[in-house]
Amino acid sequence: xxxxxxxxxxxxxxxxxxxxxxxxxxxxxxxxxxxxxxxxxxxxxxxxxxxxxxxxxxxxxxxxxxxxxxxxxxxxxxxxxxxxxxxxxxxxxxxxxxxxxxxxxxxxxxxxxxxxxxxxxxxxxxxxxxxxxxxxxxxxxxxxxxxxxxxxxxxxxxxxxxxxxxxxxxxxxxxxxxxxxxxxxxxxxxxxxxxx
Amino acid sequence: xxxxxxxxxxxxxxxxxxxxxxxxxxxxxxxxxxxxxxxxxxxxxxxxxxxxxxxxxxxxxxxxxxxxxxxxxxxxxxxxxxxxxxxxxxxxxxxxxxxxxxxxxxxxxxxxxxxxxxxxxxxxxxxxxxxxxxxxxxxxxxxxxxxxxxxxxxxxxxxxxxxxxxxxxxxxxxxxxxxxxxxxxxxxxxxxxxxx
Amino acid sequence: xxxxxxxxxxxxxxxxxxxxxxxxxxxxxxxxxxxxxxxxxxxxxxxxxxxxxxxxxxxxxxxxxxxxxxxxxxxxxxxxxxxxxxxxxxxxxxxxxxxxxxxxxxxxxxxxxxxxxxxxxxxxxxxxxxxxxxxxxxxxxxxxxxxxxxxxxxxxxxxxxxxxxxxxxxxxxxxxxxxxxxxxxxxxxxxxxxxx
Amino acid sequence: xxxxxxxxxxxxxxxxxxxxxxxxxxxxxxxxxxxxxxxxxxxxxxxxxxxxxxxxxxxxxxxxxxxxxxxxxxxxxxxxxxxxxxxxxxxxxxxxxxxxxxxxxxxxxxxxxxxxxxxxxxxxxxxxxxxxxxxxxxxxxxxxxxxxxxxxxxxxxxxxxxxxxxxxxxxxxxxxxxxxxxxxxxxxxxxxxxxx
DNA sequence: GATGAATGAGTGTTCATTCAT
DNA sequence: GATGAATGAACACTCATTCAT
Numbered sequence: 001x002x003x004x005x006x007x008x009x010x011x012x013x014x015x016x017x018x019x020x021x022x023x024x025x026x027x028x029x030x031x032x033x034x035x036x037x038x039x040x041x042x043x044x045x046x047x048x049x050x051x052x053x054x055x056x057x058x059x060x061x062x063x064x065x066x067x068x069x070x071x072x073x074x075x076x077x078x079x080x081x082x083x084x085x086x087x088x089x090x091x092x093x094x095x096x097x098x099x100x101x102x103x104x105x106x107x108x109x110x111x112x113x114x115x116x117x118x119x120x121x122x123x124x125x126x127x128x129x130x131x132x133x134x135x136x137x138x139x140x141x142x143x144x145x146x147x148x149x150x151x152x153x154x155x156x157x158x159x160x161x162x163x164x165x166x167x168x169x170x171x172x173x174x175x176x177x178x179x180x181x182x183x184x185x186x187x188x189x190x191x192x193x194x195x196x
Numbered sequence: 197x198x199x200x201x202x203x204x205x206x207x208x209x210x211x212x213x214x215x216x217x218x219x220x221x222x223x224x225x226x227x228x229x230x231x232x233x234x235x236x237x238x239x240x241x242x243x244x245x246x247x248x249x250x251x252x253x254x255x256x257x258x259x260x261x262x263x264x265x266x267x268x269x270x271x272x273x274x275x276x277x278x279x280x281x282x283x284x285x286x287x288x289x290x291x292x293x294x295x296x297x298x299x300x301x302x303x304x305x306x307x308x309x310x311x312x313x314x315x316x317x318x319x320x321x322x323x324x325x326x327x328x329x330x331x332x333x334x335x336x337x338x339x340x341x342x343x344x345x346x347x348x349x350x351x352x353x354x355x356x357x358x359x360x361x362x363x364x365x366x367x368x369x370x371x372x373x374x375x376x377x378x379x380x381x382x383x384x385x386x387x388x389x390x391x392x
Numbered sequence: 393x394x395x396x397x398x399x400x401x402x403x404x405x406x407x408x409x410x411x412x413x414x415x416x417x418x419x420x421x422x423x424x425x426x427x428x429x430x431x432x433x434x435x436x437x438x439x440x441x442x443x444x445x446x447x448x449x450x451x452x453x454x455x456x457x458x459x460x461x462x463x464x465x466x467x468x469x470x471x472x473x474x475x476x477x478x479x480x481x482x483x484x485x486x487x488x489x490x491x492x493x494x495x496x497x498x499x500x501x502x503x504x505x506x507x508x509x510x511x512x513x514x515x516x517x518x519x520x521x522x523x524x525x526x527x528x529x530x531x532x533x534x535x536x537x538x539x540x541x542x543x544x545x546x547x548x549x550x551x552x553x554x555x556x557x558x559x560x561x562x563x564x565x566x567x568x569x570x571x572x573x574x575x576x577x578x579x580x581x582x583x584x585x586x587x588x
Numbered sequence: 589x590x591x592x593x594x595x596x597x598x599x600x601x602x603x604x605x606x607x608x609x610x611x612x613x614x615x616x617x618x619x620x621x622x623x624x625x626x627x628x629x630x631x632x633x634x635x636x637x638x639x640x641x642x643x644x645x646x647x648x649x650x651x652x653x654x655x656x657x658x659x660x661x662x663x664x665x666x667x668x669x670x671x672x673x674x675x676x677x678x679x680x681x682x683x684x685x686x687x688x689x690x691x692x693x694x695x696x697x698x699x700x701x702x703x704x705x706x707x708x709x710x711x712x713x714x715x716x717x718x719x720x721x722x723x724x725x726x727x728x729x730x731x732x733x734x735x736x737x738x739x740x741x742x743x744x745x746x747x748x749x750x751x752x753x754x755x756x757x758x759x760x761x762x763x764x765x766x767x768x769x770x771x772x773x774x775x776x777x778x779x780x781x782x783x784x
Numbered sequence: 785g786a787t788g789a790a791t792g793a794g795t796g797t798t799c800a801t802t803c804a805t
Numbered sequence: 806g807a808t809g810a811a812t813g814a815a816c817a818c819t820c821a822t823t824c825a826t
Contacts, residue, residue, distance in 0.1 A: 004787070004826050012789065032313055034230040038817060048791045053818065113312035115367050116305055117228065128367065153376045160377070161353070164360020171311050171324065180349045181356070208806070233799060244808045246803085255800065404785070424705065426622040429820060440787045442824085451821065501704055507759050508701035509620055520759065545768045552769070553745070556752020563703050563716065572741045573748070592805050592808070600810065626796060636812045638798080647796065 017055050019045040025066050029106025032113050033063055064123050067114070070107055071127060078138075086145040091190045093142075097162050098182045101169045109170050135159055146189070158189065213251050215241040221262050225302030228309055229259055260319050263310070266303060267323060274334075282341040287386045289338075293358050294378045297365045305366050331355055342385070354385065409447050411437040417458050421498030424505055425455055456515050459506065462499060463519060470530075478537040479582045485534075486581070489554050490574045493561045501562050527551055538581070550581070605643050607633040613654050617694025620701050621651055652711050655702070658695055659715060666726075674733040675778045681730075682777070685750050686770045689757045697758050723747055734777070746777070 004012075023045035027036040038059055042049045056062040077100070081092035101108055118125040139155035148154045169176045219241035223232040234255055238245045252258040273296070277288035297304055314321040335351035344350045365372045415437035419428040430451055434441045448454040469492070473484035493500055510517040531547035540546045561568045592600075611633035615624040626647055630637045644650040665688070669680035689696055706713040727743035736742045757764045 004789095008826085009788070016789080031316070034228075035313075035316070037815080039815090049817090050792070050819080051790055054789070059817065109312060112363070113309070115363065116309040116312065118367055150376075150380065153373070153380050156373060156377060157357070157380060160360040160364050161357050162360070163363050164356040164358070167308070167311065167359050167363055168356050171314055177349070177352060180346075181352060184346065184349050184353060205806075212806085234801085235799075245801090246808055247806080249801070250806070401785075408785085424622075426620075430822085431820075441822090442787055443785080445822070446785070504755070505701070505704040507755065508697055508704065509623075510759055512619070512623065542768075542772065545765070545772050548765060548769060549749070549772060552752040552756050553749050554752070555755045556748040556750070559700070559703065559751050559755055560748050563706060569741070569744060572738075573744060576738065576741050576745060592810095596805085597809070604810075625794080627794085637796090638813065639811055641797065642810070 013055070016047065016051060019047060020052055020055060020062070021066055021069060024062055025069075025110070026106060028063065028066060029110040033110075033117075038062075060121070063114075063121070066110070067124065067127065070111070071131070086142050087190045090142050090146070091186055093139075094182060094185055094189070098165070098178055101166055102178060105170070105173070108166055112167055112170055132159070143189075161185075209251075212241075212243060212247060216243060216248055216251060216258070217262055217265060220258055221265070221306075222302070224259065224262060225306040229306075234258075256317070259310075259317070263307075263320060263323065266307070267327065270327070282338050283386045286338050286342070287382055289335075290378060290381055290385070294361070294374055297362055298374055301366070301369070304362055308363060308366055328355070339385075357381075405447075408437075408439060408443060412439060412444055412447060412454070413458055413461060416454055417461070417502075418498065420455065420458060421502040425502075430454075452513070455506075455513070459503075459516060459519065462503070463523065466523070478534050482534050482538070483578055483582045485531075486574060486577055490557070490570055493558055494570055497562070497565070500558055504559060504562055524551070535581075553577075601643070604635065604639060607635060608640055608643060608650070609654055609657060612650055613657075613698065614694060616651065616654060617696075617698040621698075621705075626650075648709070651702075651709070654698070655712065655715065658699070659719070674730050678730050678734070679774055679778045681727075682770060682773055686753070686766055689754055690766055693758070693761070696754055700755060700758055720747070731777075749773075 020041065023041050024036075027041055027044060038052055039049055041062075042052050045052075052062065056065060077096055081089060081096055083089040083092060114121060114124045115128065118128065136155050136159055139158050140151045143151040143154045143158075165176075165178075165181065169178065216237065219237050220232075223237055223240060227236075234245055234248055237258075238248050241248075248258065252261060273292060277285060277292055279285040279288060310317060310320045311324065314324070332351050332355055335354050336347045339347040339350045339354075361372075361374075361377065365374065412433065415433050416428075419433055419436060423432075430441055430444055433454075434444050437444075444454065448457060469488060473481060473488055475481040475484060506513060506516050507520065510520070528547050528551055531550050532543050535543040535546045535550075557568075557570075557573065561570065608629065611629050612624075615629055615632060626640055627637055629650075630640050633640075640650065644653060665684055669677060669684055671677040671680060702709060702712045703716065706716065724743050724747055727746050728739050731739040731742045731746075753764075753766075753769065757766065
């Protein structure tokens with residue numbers, strides 16, 4: 001009865017959605033959300049303006065979809081760095097953060113830029129808040145195992161520092177001495193257990 | 197209708213310019229650059245739209261003037277914290293940074309948000325780059341005096357960390373444990389000379 | 393996969409057409425023609441957008457079909473009120489008009505609203521004009537039999553009045569005193585023969 | 589100080605406002621509110637789209653302004669027809685209504701068309717409701733003085749009839765026999781007192 | 785016969801900027 | 806120096822219509 005099967009339609013939908021999401025990420029990440037127009041996204045995705053609205057209710061919903069996509073990727077990465085040795089886990093974590101920053105310039109820029117507009121995008125605030133809490137708890141636990149005195153504040157410092165790096169890498173790109181900083185950080189935090 | 201002296205004109209110019217700059221800073225800081233219109237600035241400064249364009253070539257030039265103003269204030273602050281004892285100077289510096297962040301929510305937000313658009317605002321890139329270099333050099337010198345081994349990287353870490361705090365305070369406002377973090381930071385960096 | 397007979401196809405066609413027409417009537421009547429989208433009609437008729445265009449050339453042609461449908465219903469009603477006694481026929485007519493208005497809020501609204509756009513919908517103009525002529529002639533004939541002096545103008549007045557009620561009922565809904573008005577109207581027009 | 593005086597600005601504003609209001613009335617009245625775009629109004633008023641929004645917050649506010657303008661005119665007319673003799677006043681009223689309909693085609697069409705969208709335009713509903721109440725009371729009073737038995741319902745009938753004429757004139761324009769209908773109406777209602 | 789993905793012209797609205805005075 | 810009326814390009818979004826399957 002139907003001319004195309006459900007599966008065929010699904011394929012088409014997915015392909016178009018993907019093209020749009022990728023274009024949106026690219027542009028939101030490089031120019032920022034406000035400075036990117038739907039027309040630009042459509043053009044970059046080689047698609048009509050109207051189609052964007054077939055798949056996403058509004059520009060803001062498109063942004064939400066882009067961010068949600070990213071978050072899922074983030075979760076997967078965390079699981080891969082667990083290790084029986086807490087020092088090793090922390091080292092993995094640090095290395096992963098640094099590597100991610102080196103490779104995901106546009107996502108990084110998008111996330112930082114959104115963090116300046118938390119009031120406007122409630123969903124970002126909720127998401128960031130939840131992520132940050134999980135983040136902090138994990139770090140605190142690790143640092144406790146590594147016998148840090150005030151693990152809670154140390155975790156805060158480490159988390160703050162990670163985002164500081166995100167900001168600086170975003171601003172300076174390759175000029176930021178990621179390797180040196182990473183090494184010193186590992187020295188400071190992952191060699192602690194042996195010292196104490 | 198007595199003709200006005202040059203000085204009088206100059207006074208008027210300066211007063212109007214100041215009113216506009218203040219309104220622009222306030223609005224750019226709270227709503228963001230994109231979301232603030234020239235009409236809003238003019239209204240808030242109790243001035244006509246046309247007058248804004250008499251003093252500033254464009255919205256972007258107005259932004260530039262606002263940022264320049266901020267930077268000058270920053271320079272003044274640095275001079276006030278110098279102390280013969282490097283540990284004391286560093287402590288002053290840390291305290292000043294923390295205090296500024298606690299008190300200047302909107303400026304902080306404006307600066308962070310501009311840092312995400314360095315490609316668009318070339319003058320911000322140049323400015324930030326120059327400031328950062330001076331900043332880093334000053335920190336490196338201090339840390340060297342405090343006998344840190346790799347003072348260059350430590351300076352980088354400290355600068356990165358400051359901006360990380362800026363980012364987190366902007367996001368979390370009063371919820372960020374500024375005091376605890378500040379204390380731990382002072383312990384880590386300003387007690388070094390006595391230890392070594 | 394048995395081939396379907398012509399009759400079966402015809403049945404399918406008719407069923408789909410009917411569903412679409414009903415949905416369109418409902419939506420045009422409640423939201424208005426401009427404010428109703430083809431997508432809404434298709435959804436409400438549980439049919440694809442494409443199918444609507446299989447059966448109706450355009451949105452405007454669909455409207456035309458809807459209106460034609462309505463008109464046929466109107467014709468059927470007229471035949472049911474004929475009576476040997478002209479006074480009785482007129483009374484039937486009045487009562488039918490009032491009852492229809494009380495029961496067909498949405499159709500009434502659609503027709504009035506279309507009458508304000510006669511220039512745009514030529515077919516409505518033609519249709520309305522033809523209907524009105526027949527209407528007037530019937531009324532004139534009746535009133536002549538009831539010995540009204542200037543039956544032509546009286547017929548015009550009655551017809552005008554009917555549409556005035558349509559307008560007011562549409563605006564005021566239940567607040568309009570349909571019963572009182574109906575009674576007075578019957579008194580004025582259907583008791584004439586006994587007086588003269 | 590100011591380049592143009594307040595009065596000059598006021599003049600300019602008024603002239604532009606008037607041009608826009610006139611164009612809007614013309615187009616809303618002929619094509620309807622929905623079918624008229626701001627672009628069309630601006631073009632017809634020989635003005636930029638942007639200017640329309642300088643003077644009117646939104647398309648709906650523009651409509652409101654147009655309608656309010658009309659209503660004020662209506663009020664002025666009522667006062668001019670009062671007469672010590674109620675029969676004469678009623679006659680004046682009838683004549684005024686008929687004359688207004690003959691001369692104000694577009695306003696009439698606009699008002700009828702808005703009456704089909706009372707739910708959408710709250711301000712029209714409020715306005716119409718208030719006008720109608722005053723209208724009915726005045727008619728009732730007049731008819732009471734003229735010794736009509738059920739003056740309340742008669743007033744309702746007259747008011748309904750007026751709007752019926754409005755509807756028919758709007759549809760048929762010059763083809764509607766305004767004069768004959770007017771004469772018969774005056775005969776029916778304004779000769780009553782002498783008979784009784 | 786039937787589907788719904790895709791298009792593009794059009795909508796209401798905003799706003800940086802210009803300019804006559 | 807100062808005003809605000811005026812412009813026009815741009816924006817987010819809608820929707821009648823087409824078409825490959």
